[in-house]
């Protein structure tokens with residue numbers, strides 16, 4: 001400590017990390033945790049936590065903020081409204097995506113994204129890359145340089161014409177990841193199957209939102225997951241499969257783990273709490289609000305996803321916050337109410353509800369432990385994306401990013417939320433917990449009633465390499481072809 005005493009002491013907290021729970025005080029100086037123990041000396045400020053649970057601030061490692069979309073569609077949240085919403089729901093670090101445009105450099109996307117975030121973010125932030133054009137220069141020069149500079153994760157799409165990579169391109173990128181480190185995040189769905197099914201459905205006039213799920217059945221995700229796993233096995237490099245929705249993909253991941261492959265996986269609230277029935281009926285358009293990719297599945301898949309959260313199959317729990325308004329030409333229904341599912345932008349909002357939903361339905365419903373909650377929402381995202389131990393835990397020297405939890409029952413309405421989106425798919429649900437307070441580096445940014453942070457308070461975080469423990473002990477094998 002360079003000065004006398006603490007700036008802030010949290011008194012009498014139940015401190016939960018991924019590994020332990022203990023009752024103690026927590027002392028903060030200059031935005032960092034400097035002491036944990038009982039009976040700490042008085043601080044300049046004090047918060048009496050009175051036995052409430054305190055967890056590390058959440059890391060939402062998959063969200064979309066101010067990401068350029070194909071006109072007229074536009075994301076409703078920019079870095080100010082999106083990170084304000086994050087803070088009010090207990091998230092103190094976000095990692096959205098800087099997407100390379102085909103024909104342009106990756107650096108151009110990063111420069112653009114810094115412009116969008118700088119001076120506006122209310123919580124700390126980093127950027128994943130989206131690689132759409134892995135040219136020889138990107139592979140040999142740009143990507144290695146960017147990994148070294150702190151952009152150590154990159155999403156690869158197997159679907160969407162504007163984004164998708166061929167298997168050969170994915171192999172090229174995975175090969176760079178093997179040499180230089182970095183985490184490849186893969187959107188695993190079979191593009192040709194989706195396109196073929198979409199044409200078939202449209203030819204027979206089946207275009208309502210519910211057919212979005214019919215055009216992307218579970219086997220489409222299962223095949224994509226299987227292929228992505230095979231590609232990573234060929235290169236012998238870890239991958240992280242994002243937004244896993246269905247029991248069939250879960251089975252692929254279990255099989256890969258059983259073989260000792262370093263396959264990590266992410267899931268999201270929509271795959272626990274929504275089903276395909278939320279997309280409506282053959283002639284209802286209300287379901288556009290729940291159109292996301294992969295789509296919500298059935299009760300059996302929900303159970304398998306819960307099981308994977310409980311038993312360690314899933315590494316991270318993210319929102320995949322994709323904030324499209326329901327009303328207006330630039331949101332979920334470009335061209336009007338009767339929009340065909342092909343034109344409905346994919347994704348739903350959830351940056352603020354991610355932590356409270358998992359706390360309520362996971363911890364308080366007895367499905368996962370409090371420590372596993374911390375692991376999924378903060379510690380493992382920090383490890384997977386090179387932010388640990390500065391972020392994601394309660395330890396001496398870590399940033400004092402904290403959530404004080406309050407257990408109370410209420411019915412969620414969109415008016416409670418601080419995003420700029422005109423709906424939440426979870427309206428009407430009973431929640432049993434919400435942050436009583438969120439602190440970013442020792443500063444209160446949500447006081448239980450109001451957002452108390454400010455645009456520009458969030459700092460950019462250059463990241464190190466992933467530091468996840470391998471999920472299974474695999475002997476180092478050198479592929480024959482190397």
Ligand code: DUC
Pocket residue numbers: 187242243292293294320322346347
């Ligand atoms: N993938 C995402 O990660 N987010 C929204 C839509 C999608 O396909």
Ligand code: ZN
Pocket residue numbers: 187242243293
């Ligand atoms: Zn995706």
Ligand code: ZN
Pocket residue numbers: 062063064320321322
């Ligand atoms: Zn996403």
